[in-house]
Amino acid sequence: MYKFGFIGAGSMAEAIISGLINGNKCRREEIVVTNRSNEKRLEELQKTYGVTMTKDKKHLFDNTKTIFFAMKPKDVDEAVKTVREYATENHLVISMLAGVSTKAIETLFNKRIPVIRAMPNTSATIRQSATALAQGQYATDGDLSAAVELFQLIGTVEIVEEDKLDAVTGLAGSGPAYIYYIVEAMEKAAEEIGLEKSMARSLIVQTLYGAALMLKTSDKEPSTLRKEIMSPGGTTEAGLSVLNNHHVDEAIISCVKRAVERSKELNSALEEKLVNEQ
Secondary structure: OOEEEEEEEHHHHHHHHHHHHHHHOOOOEEEEEEOOOHHHHHHHHHHHHEEEEEEOHHHHHHHHEEEEEOOOOHHOOOOOOOEEHHHHOOEEEEOOOOOOOOHHHHOOOOOOOOOEEEEHHHHHHHOOOOEEEEEEEOOOOOHHHHHHHHHHHEEEEEEOOOOHHHHHHHHOHHHHHHHHHHHHHHHHHHOOOOOOOHHHHHHHHHHHHHHHHHHHHOOHHHHHHHHHOOOOOOOOHHHHHHHHHHHHHHHHHHHHHHHHHHHHHHHHHHHHHHHHHH
């Protein structure tokens, strides 16, 4: 028997696999992974983490209770069709698919399958994910508790109503990419002002880490911490005035909102497809 199965072998699946192994939740050989057709990717995960790879989805379901859905959201319909006959009410599906509701997955299975919807982020790789969980209609409180325990191995966990998960997706699920985008810009700036890349990276990373730790350990609002750095006519004020002139705050707000909208669009498109197929 395996402890955990993964359908999908992309970056998020790898992040969770790494977190589970590094968190000593299971042995490497107790994780089994499959995907649609990319056998080379399965071989990479097997070589890197020592997990079991299989193309036999019946074998995966027959020998695993907890199964992570980690395929691309657009592929969920096809994926469920290939495993529907093997799934039972004794399985627990943990879906990490942006914009795919628990109701949609339950409908695709056409069974009373317990589903927990999770929105982690790729910082799970280093066990620092910010994850939100929502409970499907057939999932028990015990199922939810089991999911909380799993995701606490790879970071912090918040339990939310499912209608909040699109917001979480746009904010925290996609959030690391926004931060990396900002770091890219800071590195370009460092190059233009004459700093070596390795030195700049070290300074930027430590600056981000220190600021994040200040936010985590202080009871002060971000605006207060920001103002404490500024002095009238100083360098920080000069730099922030450029951000204000470019309306960077508005751009970030729009960025998050658009990601949330896209999550809702993905779910609406899938639900419309399911209605049309009935």
